[in-house]
Amino acid sequence: AQRVTQPEKLLSVFKGAPVELKCNYSYSGSPELFWYVQYSRQRLQLLLRHISRESIKGFTADLNKGETSFHLKKPFAQEEDSAMYYCAPLKGGSQGNLIFGKGTKLSVKP
Template structure:
C-alpha cells in the first residue's frame, strides 16, 4: 500500500532563510511524486512534479529512491511562500493521488 508522510505539521522560517519541507513515501514500485500548494483563500494547485525536474517559484524537489524521499527546498524563503504544502504520490498505472497530511509553512518577515 502507498503511504506519504510529512513529519512536520508546522514549519516557520525567517524571510531569506533556506527552507526544506520533508516528504517520505512508501511504495514498492516506481512512483510519481508531486508537491501541491494551497495559499490562503485559494484552491489547491500543483506546484511541481518530479518528472519535470523543474524549479517553480524558486522551489525544487529531488526524488531520492534510496531514501524514499521527495523533500521540497528553496534557498531563500519569501513571505509569499507562506502556505499549506502537500506532498502527493501516484502509484504506477494508477489514476488517483495519495496525499500526505500537509505542512503549514510560515515565513516570518
C-alpha cells in the same frame, strides 16, 4: 503499508532563510511524485512534479529513491511562500489515484 509521510505539521522560518519541507513515501514500484500548494483563500494547485525536474517559484524537489524521499527545498524563503504544502504520490500510474500527505504549513516571517 503504502503511505506518504510529512513529518512536520508546521514549519516556521524567517524571510531569506532556507526552507526544506520533508516528504517520505513507502510505495512499491516507482510512483510519480508531486508537490501541491494551497495559499490562503485559494484552491489547491500543482507546484511541481518530479518527472519534469523543474524549479517553480524557486522551489525544487529531488527524488531520492534510496531514502524514498521527495523533499521540497528553497534556498531563500519569501513571505509569499507562506501556505499549506502537500506531498502527493500518484499511486498506480496515469490511471491511478493521487494520495495526499497530511501537509506542512509553512509560515515565513518578515
